Amino acid sequence: MSTFFTAALNRAERLSRILLSLPPGLYLLLFFAVPSLMMLFASFRFSGEYGGLAPWYYIDDGGITLDLTLENWQRLFETDIYLSLLIKSLAYALVTTLICVLMAYPIALMIARSQKRYRDLLLLLVILPFWSNFLVRIYAWMIIFSPQGALTAALNAVTSSFGLEPISLMFSSTAVIVCLVYVHLPFMILPLYANLEKHDHRLLDAAQDLGANRFQCFWLITWPLSLPGIYAGAVLVFIPSLGIFAIPDLLGGTDGIMIGNVIKQQFVESRDWPFGSVLSLVLTAITLVLVLVAAKLGSPAGENNGKK
Amino acid sequence: MKKILCCFVLFVSQFAMAEKALHLFNWNDYIAEDTVTRFEEQCGCKVVQDYFSATEEMMAKLLAGAGDYDVVIPTQNAVEALVKQGFLLPLDKSKLSNLGNTAKGFLDKAYDPGNVYSLPYAFTTTLIGYNEEKIAELGIDPSDWSIIFDPAVLEKIKGKVTVMDDSEELFGAALKYLGYSINDNDEKHLKEAQALILKAKPYWAAFNSSSYIKELTVGNIWVAHGYSSDMFQARVDAADAGRDFSVNFVLPKQGAVLALDNMVIPKKARSPELALQFINFMMAPENAAELTNVVGTGNPNAAATPFIEPEILKISAIFPNDEVQKTLETVAARNAKQRRLINKLWTEIKVR
Numbered sequence: 001m002s003t004f005f006t007a008a009l010n011r012a013e014r015l016s017r018i019l020l021s022l023p024p025g026l027y028l029l030l031f032f033a034v035p036s037l038m039m040l041f042a043s044f045r046f047s048g049e050y051g052g053l054a055p056w057y058y059i060d061d062g063g064i065t066l067d068l069t070l071e072n073w074q075r076l077f078e079t080d081i082y083l084s085l086l087i088k089s090l091a092y093a094l095v096t097t098l099i100c101v102l103m104a105y106p107i108a109l110m111i112a113r114s115q116k117r118y119r120d121l122l123l124l125l126v127i128l129p130f131w132s133n134f135l136v137r138i139y140a141w142m143i144i145f146s147p148q149g150a151l152t153a154a155l156n157a158v159t160s161s162f163g164l165e166p167i168s169l170m171f172s173s174t175a176v177i178v179c180l181v182y183v184h185l186p187f188m189i190l191p192l193y194a195n196l197e198k199h200d201h202r203l204l205d206a207a208q209d210l211g212a213n214r215f216q217c218f219w220l221i222t223w224p225l226s227l228p229g230i231y232a233g234a235v236l237v238f239i240p241s242l243g244i245f246a247i248p249d250l251l252g253g254t255d256g257i258m259i260g261n262v263i264k265q266q267f268v269e270s271r272d273w274p275f276g277s278v279l280s281l282v283l284t285a286i287t288l289v290l291v292l293v294a295a296k297l298g299s300p301a302g303e304n305n306g307k308k
Numbered sequence: 309m310k311k312i313l314c315c316f317v318l319f320v321s322q323f324a325m326a327e328k329a330l331h332l333f334n335w336n337d338y339i340a341e342d343t344v345t346r347f348e349e350q351c352g353c354k355v356v357q358d359y360f361s362a363t364e365e366m367m368a369k370l371l372a373g374a375g376d377y378d379v380v381i382p383t384q385n386a387v388e389a390l391v392k393q394g395f396l397l398p399l400d401k402s403k404l405s406n407l408g409n410t411a412k413g414f415l416d417k418a419y420d421p422g423n424v425y426s427l428p429y430a431f432t433t434t435l436i437g438y439n440e441e442k443i444a445e446l447g448i449d450p451s452d453w454s455i456i457f458d459p460a461v462l463e464k465i466k467g468k469v470t471v472m473d474d475s476e477e478l479f480g481a482a483l484k485y486l487g488y489s490i491n492d493n494d495e496k497h498l499k500e501a502q503a504l505i506l507k508a509k510p511y512w513a514a515f516n517s518s519s520y521i522k523e524l525t526v527g528n529i530w531v532a533h534g535y536s537s538d539m540f541q542a543r544v545d546a547a548d549a550g551r552d553f554s555v556n557f558v559l560p561k562q563g564a565v566l567a568l569d570n571m572v573i574p575k576k577a578r579s580p581e582l583a584l585q586f587i588n589f590m591m592a593p594e595n596a597a598e599l600t601n602v603v604g605t606g607n608p609n610a611a612a613t614p615f616i617e618p619e620i621l622k623i624s625a626i627f628p629n630d631e632v633q634k635t636l637e638t639v640a641a642r643n644a645k646q647r648r649l650i651n652k653l654w655t656e657i658k659v660r
């Protein structure tokens with residue numbers, strides 16, 4: 001009787017697991033696997049005369065002939081410009097992520113440690129900028145950075161008193177990184193807060209009772225426990241920063257472009273879908289690897305390893 | 309239940325409104341607001357506008373399937389490509405009573421013989437807009453492409469120059485400076501142009517096609533490579549804002565790109581009848597003249613001349629005389645292989 005019961009339970013559990021994984025599975029299939037496969041196919045085709053894709057086969061008297069090519073992939077390695085741009089974009093995204101961690105950590109910690117009745121308000125303030133359009137906020141930064149703007153004027157008043165050349169913030173990589181950080185900061189604060197808020201306060205009390213100072217409390221308890229939050233936030237910041245094109249377009253100088261701009265160029269300016277697909281796939285592959293690494297680090301197993 | 313009903317009514321009324329709307333896909337700042345309002349009153353419909361800032365952007369959007377605009381304003385080379393793609397509806401000339409207003413010199417061009425699919429809307433040139441006081445102070449000649457390409461000149465205005473973020477326009481200007489045709493597709497000449505651009509690049513503040521009007525108007529930059537109509541706008545804006553400098557523009561003597569923009573109706577247009585009504589409306593002398601008076605475009609409409617402000621008619625960068633016209637060239641459509649080459653050179657420019 002009891003064996004029958006456990007068996008039924010197991011079966012029910014297995015079934016519910018399958019059912020539960022169905023929606024995300026379908027979602028991934030429809031919005032990730034299928035489009036990626038379409039791009040993979042496109043990356044081996046020729047581009048059409050006026051954009052789009054050329055037919056991948058043609059019919060002549062001998063029968064059907066395939067018209068596919070490796071040319072688009074070869075082009076990636078013909079020069080080092082695409083790889084060096086990729087490395088530069090990775091560096092931009094990495095710097096952005098690190099700055100976001102440094103800035104978001106104190107904010108998230110402060111919100112998590114503040115009194116419960118203020119927390120909702122403080123969180124609201126974090127997401128408040130989302131209420132206005134992304135481009136409007138970038139244009140606001142363009143005004144702040146402009147040579148006539150208060151920020152640049154103040155900075156130049158300081159630098160010129162040291163006898164230095166006036167600096168220009170607009171159209172520079174500094175402007176690009178500042179805006180990347182500005183736009184993505186909430187994506188680091190929110191997961192970090194969600195993590196920090198769940199910490200068991202008794203752990204800190206116990207540590208203090210055992211004679212740990214405040215730094216030790218933070219470094220030995222709060223920091224390792226918050227790592228999953230940091231990994232989650234890092235993924236949310238790093239990936240969109242890597243592929244972004246609007247910010248470098250508007251604020252970058254003559255050498256400010258990132259890999260996202262070149263991908264956009266392929267689809268918009270040169271209407272070269274096959275090569276655009278190649279670049280997109282490379283970016284997707286890099287992103288996937290990084291997400292897998294972050295997932296591994298952020299998983300419970302990874303956490304345990306960290307503690308040993 | 310009431311809520312659901314309300315939603316339903318809203319939904320249906322949206323459809324009712326959609327039937328009476330003209331969807332216009334046009335360049336930024338390329339029609340006078342009053343003209344739009346007058347057309348809305350006349351046809352009893354709404355004009356829904358969508359904008360683009362580069363031909364390639366417009367082509368990419370249309371060819372990717374967003375073809376249900378009623379009227380699009382493509383430049384001549386794009387018209388050629390759209391016609392070859394079978395993308396356009398032939399214009400029903402019997403519905404266009406203002407057909408005779410267009411100057412003969414702008415009709416029956418190679419990109420659309422007999423104007424089966426397109427009618428001229430306006431024309432612009434791509435030129436140099438500049439801060440008059442600063443450039444005079446520095447003693448630089450703005451009517452020469454050297455102002456954006458020659459390092460010796462650029463040395464004086466480093467970081468105060470923007471050029472168009474548009475491979476066709478920038479290569480066009482560079483080719484003209486080197487003495488070649490804008491439509492030169494010789495790889496050697498294009499590489500020469502690329503080298504020229506790379507040498508000048510460190511002196512430029514940015515590649516910018518979207519905000520140079522603003523940057524010029526507030527004085528952040530002193531020299532911009534851009535469309536004549538945009539520079540006209542910058543001049544008006546700077547004057548209106550009461551700046552202590554003025555913005556002016558001039559055609560470089562080596563020659564420049566002339567863009568003839570046209571009105572076309574896509575095959576997938578939702579209301580082609582309304583589209584024809586709009587095209588006819590825009591060819592009426594007062595409406596065509598308003599485009600020039602407000603936006604500062606060149607005007608292919610001969611009947612509009614008496615309505616155009618005389619000061620604008622005198623500006624050679626907007627209404628080039630025969631002699632200046634000889635130095636201007638229109639861009640021809642490039643094929644996939646040529647686009648690929650230009651794009652490779654362009655990407656190299658952007659990365660290095």
